Amino acid sequence: MQLQKAQIEMDYNFRAIEAKWRKFWQENKTYKTEIDNTKEKFYVLDMFPYPSGAGLHVGHPLGYIASDIYARYKKHKGFNVLHPMGYDAFGLPAEQYAIQTGQHPAITTAANLKRYREQLDQIGFSYDWDREVRTSDPNYYKWTQWIFLQLFHSYYNIELDKADDIKNLVALFEQEGNASAQAHGDQETLFTAAEWNAMSEKEQQSILMNYRLTYLSDSFVNWCPALGTVLANDEIKDGVSERGGHPVERKKMQQWSMRITAYAERLLSGLDKIDWTDAIKEIQRNWIGKSVGALVSFEIDQHAEKIDVFTTRPDTIFGVSFMVIAPEHELVNHITTAEQKDAIKAYQVKAAARSERERMADVKQVSGAFTGAYAKHPFSGELIPIWIGDYVLASYGTGAVMAVPSGDQRDWDFATKFEMPIPAVIEGQDVSEGADANKEGIICNSDFLNGLKVKDAIVKAIEAMEEKGIGKGKTNYRLRDAVFSRQRYWGEPIPIYYKDGMPMAMDESQLPLELPDVDKYLPTEDGEPPLARAENWKTAEGHPIETNTMPGWAGSSWYFARYLDPNNTGEFASQDALNYWQNVDLYMGGAEHATGHLLYARFWTKFLSDKGFLPFDEPFKKMINQGMITGNSKFVYSLVKSVKSSSTLNIPDNKNIPSIYIPFKAIQLRNKKNQSFIDDKITLSENETTYLNDLNLKIKVLEKVINEGLSNKFGKDLFEVKYSEFAIKSNVDVSIVTNDSLDIEAFKSSREEYANAEFILEDGKYICGSEIEKMSKSKFNVVNPDIIIESYGADTLRLFEMFLGPLEQSKPWDTDSIEGVHRFLRKFWRMFHDGENNFSLTDAEPTKDEQKILHKTIKKVEDDIERFSFNTVVSALMICVNELNDLKSNNKTILEQLVILITPYAPHIAEELWEKLGNQESVTLQAFPTFEPKYLVESSHKYPVSFNGKMRFMLELPLDLSKEEIEKTVMEHEESQKWLDGKTPKKVIIVPKKIVNIVV
């Protein structure tokens, strides 16, 4: 350790260097950003972190490092780069902690933020910290609440295809009622102007709720009584809450919702103009779930009610041979005949016992029951049976389907099981083996649709339905309005109060509505949210204030805009700032937010753009999703032990009986040996057999020694320990394993029961097994960046995280291979120094070779950063340093450029060397080196010469040779003669500057 420290101080002293430049950047505000109209802007943003108590592990900064490299690169390229960071500081973990400890979540959050900031600062990011935002700061959430009010005061005008002031809608109602209103909403009944004007304010307000973009309504939610809150679908795992594992029930509650459905079409079409991965776009498309078809009404025989179904294939209406409605459908009990009552009841009970998840996952089991009722076919008037079946879910669409067994596999399965007809409606259709979902073909057996192509038949069918008044063309979206209320404490209060039970918006001047103090962070006795505990939670006039708070996604739906002008008190951001900085050019983050944050942020952006508050309608132009860094878990294998004794009283405590650990290799061989019984191709080699025999012998010897030791300690022959063939695999902390070799002393002292462990060694080492798993505390495979920085420095960490592999792929962390990039940095450092670590460079004119190496690297680094291939840049820099080293080059002109080239990746060492080169200004502000093609001009090319596509030899040829001359030279070469073997080539392919291929 002493020596190592001395070594560090001898040459590349990263600890001193990094501390020095961190201080310099902070003191000189090197990364402060301001509007500069002379420069083009570039906005690089990382997804908002939630500061958890556990701090950062090495997986977290992966994206931050990549975006920081890109931001720094863009700055070198002359852009005015905005690169801020802040925190999504409201959230459930802090609240859970508050419930347990009584400590205010603001205090825990502040402590976590401090820790995050310390960790982030160590890594050397170029964030402009003066722009930091925190969603839990009243100066921030004032504007979150303000946006809520804007939504409350707006409705969606279908004619203008954008959000509009609700006052305009009220004016229309006063003049014409709602019959002509082109407004997206849930209002089903019509009223005249006179009726509207005659309504009480309360009645009017309740109607307006059906139009407002944020509105109060009853909706089904996943209520978790133990947590006293509603959970999102993805917060529920296997029917219980993800956190704590408490039961969850479906419950109808009055909730604030966001009318995101009004934006369904624009959220869908907007995807075409943004540069995101196809995977994320596809997830959003599926989530929005647009389907075009028709809504058809089926009359029920002997009943007044009708059953509505939505279908994407109205052309197959004559292929309907039965109907299936969900077991929970509201009409089931009403229409079921007396004879069928018992069967239906029994089936309903059965279906209710299965979770929705189960019903969805299980495709193979077909089940259902007949109601005894019949529907009338809307065209033929034929009676068709109505069944219930659990493959139809009440919560989707209308909860009913018109079954077309010839065209839908599930309907086909159902028809086959219950022996119902499967009428073909497309010419030449074979439905004996299964349904045919093909959308090509000519319709038949379908009255007025006969002879039409599917596409035309769909149009014609809808026309006919509309004419007959039994259906209409409809576009259906799967997307549902987003529930916005949370029964939690640690979130933004909703700026609403209740006047005689009527929800009223607070005035903007009263914002921020600050989060009040409460005595406990739990729901009240009667199930009211925690805010109901606050004293005097009323307006000045005494009206009670809303007690729900906003969800986690509220603050993160617009934060990118606040960074543009974070300290503005008069508006969320000034028009100047918005017009200059615009939207995010590069957004870096995980793909897991595909249907949450990324959809809601797009929705709010479109709304704010509609209202003229934002000059753009998509928040994130380009997005890159970094992959997860997985952990590399290490395992040890202890033999199963058993103790034989005449009396249980004589057996010593288990921790006194040593475990025997066998190497990973032994486990592999034993597995292989067992397989050999099944597959006779697998046999152990002589060496392997010897190894195993040797191992068994060693175990026997150890067993004997252990038993003797125990006898001496606890008395003779009282008991005997036996070690079986079987081994137990257990996780061992990755920090005590180097190159799969276990630090046995550290292992023994880590726990009392390990203290007397025995190891079977190979070459004096115990080699562990390893497996790739998610990083988690329980697997002892979490690697903390602080430790890496302490032993190798932040520049090494930055380079290494990039060097691991392509950014977007998930990849395992392996601390051992970090040596490579660290060695590279030391090598780089030594290029600038002599043997005594004195800074020493030559001022000579660079040679042609040196220039070539440099410019090849400039081009490669630039091209690769532009296409976000961060890993290959590191290789390119390594190759450059290796090649310059081979030339024993220490040319100042060349190395000066190289320092700038490496700055985005390793800013600390770059600053230090830049300063030593005699510069005053920070290297981060220097222009990126210009690539000069003239240095790469070649006069010859080394051609690989292939015969029948197989490369046989290399041949260097001048570039100015014609194809004929190349062919002649190649054919005359003695190697060619050998491969031609006297034959005449059939064909010679010459691709200039690429290859020569001779076909024999």
Add this chain to the structure above:
RNA sequence: GCCCGGGUGGUGAAACUGGUAGACACGCAGGACUUAAAAUCCUGUGAUCAUUGCGAUCGUGCGGGUUCAAGUCCCGCCCCGGGUACCA
């Protein structure tokens, strides 16, 4: 089931528009320096066969195909990761 990724040495990976498969690293083996170690440097390292040398054959999940030439393009499968759902 459907959609999106991915499958290349012992390991992480590279090969961007079809044109020398395995760059660059890790690890391993051998060597130099050293009293010794660390650090550093040099050499080798896909597999098999041949090794005295020249080398030869095979090889990018599997099976076909297109092409002078396929990790890359096409068809059909298998496996792994992620998303999503009886969306009618």
